[in-house]
Amino acid sequence: MERMIDKFYKSLAKGKIYGVRCRKCGYFSFPPKAGCAACGAHKMEWKAISGEGKLLFFSSGNLPPMKFAKYHPYAYGVIELKEGPCFFTQIEGLDVSSVEAIERQNASLPMKVKAKVKKMAGMNIVVFRKA
Amino acid sequence: MAYAGSLREKPVITGVGCTKFGSVLSTPEIKGMSFQELACEAAFEAMDDAGIDPKDIDAFYIGSMVSHISHLYSYHTQMADWLGLHLKPGLHFATACSTTNTGVGLAAMGVASGKFRNVLVVGAEILSSEATDDPTVRKPLDPTTLWYWTDFGVDQAYGYHHSYDIATAYGGLPTLGYAKKYRVPMDKMDDAMCAVHRAARIHSARNKKAYIQTTLEQEAKAAGFKNITDFWRSRRNPFLAWPTRVKSALNTVDGASAYIISSKGEAKKFCRKDPISVEGFHWSSSNYPWYGKDPTDWDIDRTAFQTAMKMAGITPKDIGYLNVHDCMQIYQLILSEQAGYFRKGEAWKAFLEGRTLYNGDRPMNTSGGRHGKGHAFAASAGAEIYEAVKQMRGEAKGRQIPDEPEVSVVHNHGYGMHTAVTVLKR
Numbered sequence: 002m003e004r005m006i007d008k009f010y011k012s013l014a015k016g017k018i019y020g021v022r023c024r025k026c027g028y029f030s031f032p033p034k035a036g037c038a039a040c041g042a043h044k045m046e047w048k049a050i051s052g053e054g055k056l057l058f059f060s061s062g063n064l065p066p067m068k069f070a071k072y073h074p075y076a077y078g079v080i081e082l083k084e085g086p087c088f089f090t091q092i093e094g095l096d097v098s099s100v101e102a103i104e105r106q107n108a109s110l111p112m113k114v115k116a117k118v119k120k121m122a123g124m125n126i127v128v129f130r131k132a
Numbered sequence: 133m134a135y136a137g138s139l140r141e142k143p144v145i146t147g148v149g150c151t152k153f154g155s156v157l158s159t160p161e162i163k164g165m166s167f168q169e170l171a172c173e174a175a176f177e178a179m180d181d182a183g184i185d186p187k188d189i190d191a192f193y194i195g196s197m198v199s200h201i202s203h204l205y206s207y208h209t210q211m212a213d214w215l216g217l218h219l220k221p222g223l224h225f226a227t228a229c230s231t232t233n234t235g236v237g238l239a240a241m242g243v244a245s246g247k248f249r250n251v252l253v254v255g256a257e258i259l260s261s262e263a264t265d266d267p268t269v270r271k272p273l274d275p276t277t278l279w280y281w282t283d284f285g286v287d288q289a290y291g292y293h294h295s296y297d298i299a300t301a302y303g304g305l306p307t308l309g310y311a312k313k314y315r316v317p318m319d320k321m322d323d324a325m326c327a328v329h330r331a332a333r334i335h336s337a338r339n340k341k342a343y344i345q346t347t348l349e350q351e352a353k354a355a356g357f358k359n360i361t362d363f364w365r366s367r368r369n370p371f372l373a374w375p376t377r378v379k380s381a382l383n384t385v386d387g388a389s390a391y392i393i394s395s396k397g398e399a400k401k402f403c404r405k406d407p408i409s410v411e412g413f414h415w416s417s418s419n420y421p422w423y424g425k426d427p428t429d430w431d432i433d434r435t436a437f438q439t440a441m442k443m444a445g446i447t448p449k450d451i452g453y454l455n456v457h458d459c460m461q462i463y464q465l466i467l468s469e470q471a472g473y474f475r476k477g478e479a480w481k482a483f484l485e486g487r488t489l490y491n492g493d494r495p496m497n498t499s500g501g502r503h504g505k506g507h508a509f510a511a512s513a514g515a516e517i518y519e520a521v522k523q524m525r526g527e528a529k530g531r532q533i534p535d536e537p538e539v540s541v542v543h544n545h546g547y548g549m550h551t552a553v554t555v556l557k558r
Binding site for chain 1: 293374
């Protein structure tokens with residue numbers, strides 16, 4: 002069995018953001034998983050994502066997990082990737098200083114965003130910023 | 133639609149039990165109780181309610197979620213003699229917060245297969261405090277540690293490590309998505325969420341086993357507010373993740389619930405009350421996130437509702453009482469529509485009109501839900517099965533639905549995400 006989680010995070014350190022495409026039905030999954038959510042097959046090929054997407058909704062919660070507490074408050078939302086899947090992560094560059102600001106910015110969504118790799122809580126992860 | 137399946141014979145619920153929900157550190161009715169004692173109190177109530185001799189219980193399934201807290205991962209071995217079920221087949225099972233809804237189907241299959249005549253299902257959870265090396269001493273559990281352990285239920289490969297924000301994912305975005313999809317102005321949406329909360333408090337204040345015993349009106353008045361709207365929008369009720377306020381979220385508590393599933397033939401031998409038939413059930417599992425570009429369109433729940441109702445041979449028009457998971461109260465809008473109890477985009481108005489109250493035309497969540505009754509993770513779904521059975525038997529004193537429901541549908545989410553739906557019939 003391929004060490005998929007390890008490969009995903011090690012690739013981030015090299016600036017590559019990978020998903021997987023099902024060899025049977027072509028369904029694209031992000032982040033990489035061993036099985037296909039569409040057809041159940043388990044033969045996947047690695048494919049880098051474009052990093053392009055649309056931010057659909059976001060807000061900022063007051064219950065961050067322990068490891069992200071030092072970054073609070075931060076914008077967290079759902080991004081529809083150009084390749085199809087939706088992904089939930091942090092979005093840089095948004096004003097979360099007040100509910101009025103969060104409401105105002107949500108009213109102008111969707112917004113084109115671009116992925117980037119960022120070191121947070123000791124790990125490289127995928128975040129997004131305005132394209 | 134998923135394969136619905138069927139049972140050769142539909143088993144029945146013969147007895148139910150439930151403790152007071154609250155804190156074993158401070159709530160008088162359960163203060164000082166251990167996991168073992170909470171579980172026994174609920175189980176013994178269910179046995180007495182059924183009128184069953186414990187020697188006729190052929191198996192027991194114990195549900196609990198956060199094993200770190202109680203130092204008890206081998207629940208079934210440690211509980212066998214406590215329950216008076218020494219040497220009986222016991223097991224521990226869990227689907228997180230839907231555990232004791234899932235248990236109905238599991239036990240029903242055990243009975244319908246012919247292997248067991250009567251199965252006891254118990255759910256128990258203590259979230260206020262953790263066990264120590266001295267079994268008479270529990271240490272208060274800080275919420276950060278509780279949620280650190282609870283979040284083990286969320287995509288630990290990727291999702292959790294990508295700045296996971298439970299309040300936004302579970303509350304903020306579904307609420308925002310609902311308002312946007314159905315063009316509900318945000319101030320009206322806030323009023324609707326206040327109405328959902330008000331209904332929960334009306335019910336919990338009428339349920340002696342609930343954690344919160346006051347109505348929203350009583351709390352607002354005690355805080356010096358003339359009306360609930362001003363109180364709802366005040367600093368006493370800040371945003372947890374806009375547009376979701378703190379009072380729209382769960383209260384974690386301690387408690388236990390139990391029920392006994394029997395074959396119809398067995399029930400005739402001892403059951404003094406009307407047995408409640410297990411007509412259908414289904415479960416659906418998904419990794420986080422369980423929704424995508426529409427935060428109100430949840431495949432996992434559509435699958436479970438449709439398949440359980442197909443197995444039961446009912447349609448949404450047959451539902452007389454609906455319980456949906458409400459760790460975030462916005463789910464009462466989204467899931468009642470998904471169940472077909474309300475038309476799409478209409479639930480928010482129904483709550484404002486009071487239609488979901490115990491004496492309304494579409495009663496829902498009459499126990500008080502996860503804010504009012506309180507949320508004892510693996511025990512809560514069983515408490516909602518308990519509530520449905522009480523309503524169907526006409527035993528929900530103080531909050532009884534005037535015409536006892538013929539058909540109840542009980543829905544629960546298990547963290548991370550699992551949906552269990554059970555259809556019961558009088």
